[in-house]
């Protein structure tokens with residue numbers, strides 16, 4: 494299927510690895526020019542070079558922490574007018590509900606709620622003026638089904654989801670659609686790090702931690718960044734113009750719910 498977005502320009506935040514990288518790669522495969530971002534420049538430059546070589550698109554890189562005001566200013570200055578925004582950043586640390594103080598919550602809200610909102614506010618007005626735009630926010634399955642050790646994520650991402658539900662309906666009339674992608678367990682560094690936490694807490698091997706987690710997923714495996722990227726590219730496509738304010742769960746069936 495031709496997604497109809499060749500020649501468009503996308504900002505994909507936090508995209509040197511993992512799910513952000515999967516989104517960048519899938520958009521580039523459709524002929525979308527990219528602005529890629531991550532904090533570490535080595536992996537970012539390597540990812541950008543691989544994508545340029547594989548897909549022949551322009552790729553601008555900005556090494557910056559997207560969760561800081563300075564970082565966002567750098568990224569926005571390099572981005573200029575973009576047609577597509579993919580919001581992403583690292584997830585908050587795990588812990589117990591009794592662990593977190595006000596500063597922990599402010600950090601999580603900054604990274605996983607207020608950063609995507611700031612980028613939406615900066616870039617969506619231009620999309621509306623031009624009459625076309627796509628925003629995809631990478632959130633989490635924790636929005637549908639809370640993950641006990643990720644209370645900071647459960648909270649901050651629920652806040653973003655509420656904002657998107659209202660805002661998406663105010664901008665859809667100008668050709669801009671905003672949706673959320675909710676990853677379940679995907680095979681990325683983040684998943685390895687969470688498996689490491691379980692292995693340590695339970696005194697089991699990494700393999701055992703992974704096997705245990707895979708058993709909770711009806712598909713019987715972790716998702717891949719490629720599969721995730723393909724769903725993102727579809728939500729950024731010409732065909733997604735009537736999909737507004739939705740939350741698409743990509744979890745191999747892990748959340749046991751009818752709707």
Ligand code: NAP
Pocket residue numbers: 506507508509510511512513530531532533534536557558559560581582583584585631632633634676677678679680681682683684
């Ligand atoms: P990952 O494999 O650890 O990759 C994270 C990427 O984001 C890297 O490129 C990293 O590069 C970049 N990054 C992290 N913090 C950043 C920041 N402050 N500013 C700019 N770039 C930043 O993580 P992932 O698995 O793709 O996860 C992406 C998001 O999905 C996270 O919010 C995660 O919590 C959420 N999620 C993931 C899963 C899963 O199973 N993988 C499930 C549910 C939700 P640098 O470190 O160099 O900055």
